[in-house]
Amino acid sequence: MSTLPKRKGVNPYGTRPLAGITHTVCHHTTGPNSLTAHSIAAYQTGPDSPIAYPAIAYHRLVLEDGTIVAAPSLRTLTWHCGSGSVSSHLDDQGHFVGSNNWHSVGIAFCGENPTPAQIIGMRVAAEDIDRELGVTLERTPHRVISRGLTECPGNNWYDWWSNIL
Ligand SMILES: [Zn+2]
Secondary structure (H helix, E strand, C coil), X not given: CCCCCCCCXXXXXXXXXXXXXXXXXXXXXXXXXXXXXHHHHHHHCCCCCCCCCCCCCCCEEECCXXXXXXXXXXXXXXXXXXXXXXXXXXXXXXXXXXXXXXXXXXXXXXXXXXXXXXXXXXXHHHHHHHHHHCCCCEEEEHHHHXXXXXXXXCCCHHHHHHXXX
């Protein structure tokens, strides 16, 4: 969304072919459920973010009332699973390297734990993406695809996860 804040003086995200996308990764933003797309973009592109995101990292954001906000296009290679565009793979020793950004889209709800409306919104956002791409992507929590490197989407994710599938 062009009205959201962007980081000045850095290259924008790259793009990737839609055909390589296989997963929808589900995130939380942490913080209060009342956060807005603008406030999250301002944080991620501001001086306090540990990663110098060029723009908001999530392709879709689900607000407290379940409203879905579309941010970068699905072609945009955002950094929602770490800060890189190298596709994930196993190295010679069988270690997981790279990021999952290349082959996934990122959807997030505002907050630490989702409201009932956000649980519905996350499912609808994932369904909309499948419809847009004409495929059924695998839905995965960030912590699962990133092999435990993050607690995202929250410590209570298992309570609501089945409702977005
Ligand atoms: Zn995440």
